[in-house]
Amino acid sequence: MTARIAGRIGTIDRLGAVMASPTLIRLGAELAVEHRVGRRPVHPPYVMLQFAALARLARSAVRVELDLSNAATWTYARSVTIDAIRNHGLDVAPPGAVPPTWEQWRWFRDRTLSTDDGLGVLGREFPPLAVELARSIGQLASNGPGSLTHPDASRTVYGDGTIVRPIYQPPQAVRVHEADGSVTPRYPDPRTGRLLDHPAGRFDPDLAEHHGHLGPVLGHGYVAFHTRGAATYQRVVLGVDHIDAPGQEAACSLRLLADVARHARDGIQLVVYDGAFRGVHIDEVMRRHGYLVISKMPTSDGPDHALQAVRLGNGRMAKSYPLGLANHDTPTGACSHVLATINGRVVELDLDEGGDPVVVATPRRGPIKRSRRSDGRFHFNLGYDVQCPAGDFTVWLSPHGTAGNSARPENLRAVPDDDADSLRLRGLRSDAESFHANLKRTLLVDRAMSLGWRRGLLDIYAFALLNNAITESVAARGGTSTRGIRQGRR
Numbered sequence: 001m002t003a004r005i006a007g008r009i010g011t012i013d014r015l016g017a018v019m020a021s022p023t024l025i026r027l028g029a030e031l032a033v034e035h036r037v038g039r040r041p042v043h044p045p046y047v048m049l050q051f052a053a054l055a056r057l058a059r060s061a062v063r064v065e066l067d068l069s070n071a072a073t074w075t076y077a078r079s080v081t082i083d084a085i086r087n088h089g090l091d092v093a094p095p096g097a098v099p100p101t102w103e104q105w106r107w108f109r110d111r112t113l114s115t116d117d118g119l120g121v122l123g124r125e126f127p128p129l130a131v132e133l134a135r136s137i138g139q140l141a142s143n144g145p146g147s148l149t150h151p152d153a154s155r156t157v158y159g160d161g162t163i164v165r166p167i168y169q170p171p172q173a174v175r176v177h178e179a180d181g182s183v184t185p186r187y188p189d190p191r192t193g194r195l196l197d198h199p200a201g202r203f204d205p206d207l208a209e210h211h212g213h214l215g216p217v218l219g220h221g222y223v224a225f226h227t228r229g230a231a232t233y234q235r236v237v238l239g240v241d242h243i244d245a246p247g248q249e250a251a252c253s254l255r256l257l258a259d260v261a262r263h264a265r266d267g268i269q270l271v272v273y274d275g276a277f278r279g280v281h282i283d284e285v286m287r288r289h290g291y292l293v294i295s296k297m298p299t300s301d302g303p304d305h306a307l308q309a310v311r312l313g314n315g316r317m318a319k320s321y322p323l324g325l326a327n328h329d330t331p332t333g334a335c336s337h338v339l340a341t342i343n344g345r346v347v348e349l350d351l352d353e354g355g356d357p358v359v360v361a362t363p364r365r366g367p368i369k370r371s372r373r374s375d376g377r378f379h380f381n382l383g384y385d386v387q388c389p390a391g392d393f394t395v396w397l398s399p400h401g402t403a404g405n406s407a408r409p410e411n412l413r414a415v416p417d418d419d420a421d422s423l424r425l426r427g428l429r430s431d432a433e434s435f436h437a438n439l440k441r442t443l444l445v446d447r448a449m450s451l452g453w454r455r456g457l458l459d460i461y462a463f464a465l466l467n468n469a470i471t472e473s474v475a476a477r478g479g480t481s482t483r484g485i486r487q488g489r490r
Contacts, residue, residue: 220243294425
């Protein structure tokens with residue numbers, strides 16, 4: 001084996017990983033299906049999840065049917081699954097003697113998986129299994145390394161949102177004013193021009209216009225959270241969800257994070273996200289879950305009451321947010337220092353010869369303390385070492401906002417952008433973008449191949465199952481698993 005391909009995972013290995021994944025089989029076992037009449041299904045539900053994951057590998061469900069119809073391929077795939085069931089002591093039926101078909105997959109997708117009940121089961125059961133998988137490779141351990149002052153990568157989760165555009169163009173529509181004053185959309189027939197109540201061709205009824213840094217995009221929004229080990233093939237997808245309305249990415253991410261936190265608990269120290277997490281979201285994560293947050297500082301205008309004319313040491317001007325006075329006693333009396341933040345970091349201000357505020361020092365970030373209030377919510381205090389000719393001292397600052405005002409958590413970051421811990425850990429979020437980019441490569445010309453957000457969410461679950469199956473397969477073969485279910489990367 002050449003050095004270039006050593007340690008890489010090929011198609012056959014990925015097929016075997018999906019068929020042998022105990023996490024996938026256990027998840028499928030939760031999808032109970034009632035059959036009151038008619039012929040009973042040939043395959044148990046987990047086989048349909050395997051089919052879905054393989055569809056992301058082959059980029060086509062029809063292609064999966066063709067591949068598995070080969071007698072040798074299905075014999076191998078079925079034997080791998082049976083071995084996994086036996087080795088892990090799983091209480092499920094074996095796959096059928098004949099390979100699954102696209103029609104069987106479509107029936108199960110439409111009747112079970114893409115329904116509200118089916119997606120509810122996936123949303124409820126996926127995170128605990130994923131957290132268990134992560135812990136089996138040393139991630140999210142409650143007694144793991146790191147601290148709130150200096151979080152560890154193994155106890156860090158990161159997330160991102162993405163927009164998946166549809167393969168079908170949105171239909172042309174016109175607005176018709178009705179006699180009662182209401183406005184109703186009508187759709188011109190492409191051949192006759194007659195206005196119809198419904199579009200004549202196929203279309204996606206769930207499309208929404210989302211706005212991002214590239215402008216408005218018609219599509220479906222989704223979010224995902226992950227954790228990742230230091231070795232290759234050690235990404236674990238912890239949860240995925242659908243953004244139910246434009247502009248709701250952060251709110252959806254908070255709900256998904258709550259699902260993950262319910263099972264990971266103290267295994268998480270830090271959450272990394274992009275600029276969609278603003279002050280109100282950062283404050284919610286810290287207060288509700290007790291986690292630190294790294295997110296990109298906004299580049300828009302500063303909040304109300306922000307100072308607009310603070311001079312840095314290099315002569316450039318910067319915006320700042322006032323924190324007030326830090327007072328301490330000295331042998332000659334009380335001494336005060338004016339503190340503010342610039343780009344999330346605490347600085348000390350003074351007046352220059354012209355009476356303008358200028359940065360004179362940058363206090364060193366010290367320990368981060370966390371306590372829990374009687375209402376169950378967490379409270380953080382950030383320690384900063386302030387230098388003073390009369391004697392250095394430590395000031396404790398709260399990063400939390402007040403009711404209706406999130407300017408403080410927006411501007412006072414527990415782990416600022418230029419902090420050594422931020423530089424060490426924030427790059428993990430790029431892996432979330434990689435996950436979404438690789439997901440879209442499994443679709444047709446990067447477009448959603450399914451109609452509706454429910455089927456689109458199912459595609460993301462399938463890709464997440466493929467990712468996690470490869471992770472646990474590589475870990476099991478390489479001996480990096482620590483207990484229980486075994487695991488590994490991408």
